[in-house]
Amino acid sequence: MTNSPFTPGIAPARLAPDALSENFSDLHAPLDAHEALVAADRCYFCHDAPCITACPTDIDIPLFIRQIATGTPEAAAQTIFDQNILGGMCARVCPTETLCEEACVREAAEGKPVLIGQLQRYATDTVMASGVHPFERAPATGKRIAVIGAGPAGLACAHRLAMHGHGVDLFDARPKAGGLNEYGIAYYKTTDGFAEAEVNWLLKIGGIEVHYNKALGRELSLDTLRADYDAVFLGMGLAGVNALRAEGEGREGVVDAVDFIANLRQADDLAALPVGRNIVVIGGGMTAIDAAVQSKLLGAENVTLVYRRGRDSMPASRFEQDLAASKGVRFIFNAMPVEVLGNGAAQALRCEYTRAEGSSLTGTGETFDIPADQVLKAIGQTLNGAPDALTLDGGKIAVTGAGRTSAEGVWAGGDCASGGEDLTVTAVAEGRDAAEDIHAALSGDA
Structure with a gap:
């Protein structure tokens, strides 16, 4: 629901422009050349390095750190x-604290891992700043593939297919490419329009034609795509949002957290964004954390995150939880929403404490109210409008191997496909691997 500028408690310009600029500055300042050399010097360059195994894209981490240490960041x-062709974005948003850095031998020995994510950013930023694209296309094959969704999976797939000499038509439902990198990541994690700049840099490979404002099931038909192209890759993510299933969900002030973040990401003036005084975010994943933190940074006085289970069950990492707490976000665990209170507009959220009974949750009957003029729902997304030709698994497109679907000539990857974690880096790996499988199939090698 869209809030009017007269919704009680929700208003723009709660903070001065200079305060907003400071609040939404880069979460981690980039390393300079000297800092990168010092950080790289801490790497043991392990044989059978556990950090490589922990990376969904299988980057040879010790090798690239050694290359930085020897003064060759381009290599x-x-x-x-x-x-990982989106290595620049993944360096900014990947939960390295639970992946490569958690597996780092230094972390196990000293509690302080090598700064793998920041070193990756240093190397990738060095090349991207030069404007050089490090890959060339193979000779044209005459094959053409339709890639649906210009998010991490679709971009990675399109780039790898173009490298192999195939032509790619890349379709996206929105007016800009990037998917969640452009619309769904916290502003302070990817500043200065980096998501758009990365897409423009990636497209320098050539052979990729981007078509905006075209969605599967709306302007595009899977049957037509299968007839017109040699292969189809589906990487359109999850466009639907789960319902809160609480009384009063339709009141003014109740919004989807993904829309809240997207509006913030696309805003020309952060001071013009309306935000409530008392905000409650419902959920426990990264979207919930990003929405809660950014609400506080916009000037909300009280931000409370309500999660139905305990802290240890939260999908968001402990680092992200601690970040939110450091910004003043309050956490309430083992509670679920039951009613949005108010007369037309939200005024409070009534919650009920929960307890676990085996693998399920049940309400205890004990309720409490939290003042809330704005309620942000971050309780998961769903796949909308999957074509009948596709088999689903758990509400997502069922895939086998490197993204093969039940429909001949159709592959899928990223959040819309079954299996894997809903992470940018995982989506990149799935898009890349599907492209290799598509190439093998079109070349007669599979």
Whole structure:
């Protein structure tokens, strides 16, 4: 629901422009050359390095860090991009604290891992700043593939297919490419229009034609795509949002957290964004954390995150939880919403404490109210309008191997496909691997 500028408690310009600029500055300042050398020097360059195993894209982390240590960040970037063409974005948003850095031997020995994510950013930023694209297309094959969704999976797939000499038509439902990288990541994690700049840099490979404002099931038909193209890759993510299933959900002030973040990401003036005084965010994943933190940074006085289970069950990492707490976000665990209170507009959220009974949750009957003029729902997204030709698994497109669906000539990857974690880096790996499988199939090798 869209809030009117007269909704009680919700108003723009709660903070001065300079305060907003400071609040939404880069979460981690980039390393300079000297800092990168010092950080790289801490790597043991392990044989059978556990950090590689922990990376969904299988980047040779010790190799690229050694390349930085020897003063060749361009070579380090090549090592990264060979496996992850969106290595610049992943360096900014990947939960390295639960992946490569958690597996780092230094973390186990000292409680302080090598700064793998920041070193990856240093290397990839070095090359991207030069404007050089480190890959060339193979000779044209005459094959053409339709890629639906210009998010991480679709971009990775399109780039790898173009490298192999195939022509790619890349379709996206929105007016800009990037998917969640452009619309769904916290502003302070990817500043200065980096998501758009990364897309423009990626497209320098050539052979990729982007078509905006075209969605599957709306302007595009899977049957037509299968007839017109040699292969189809589906990477359109999850466009639907789960219902709150609480009384009063339709009141003014109740909004989807993904829309809240998207509006913030696309805003020309952060001071013009309306935000409530008392905000409650419902959910426990990264979207919930990003919405809660950014609400506080916009000037909300009280921000409370309500999660139905305990802290240890939260999908968001402990680092992200601690970040939110450091910004003043209050956490309430083991509670679920039951009613949005108010007369037309939200005024409070009534919650009920929960307890676990085996693998399920049940309400205890004990309720409490939280003042809320704005309620942000971050309780998961769903796949909308999957074509009948596709088999689903758990509400997502069922895939086998490197993204093969039940429909001949159709692959899928990223959030819309079954299996894997809903992470940018995982989506990149799935898009890349599907592209290799498509190439093998079109070349007669599979």
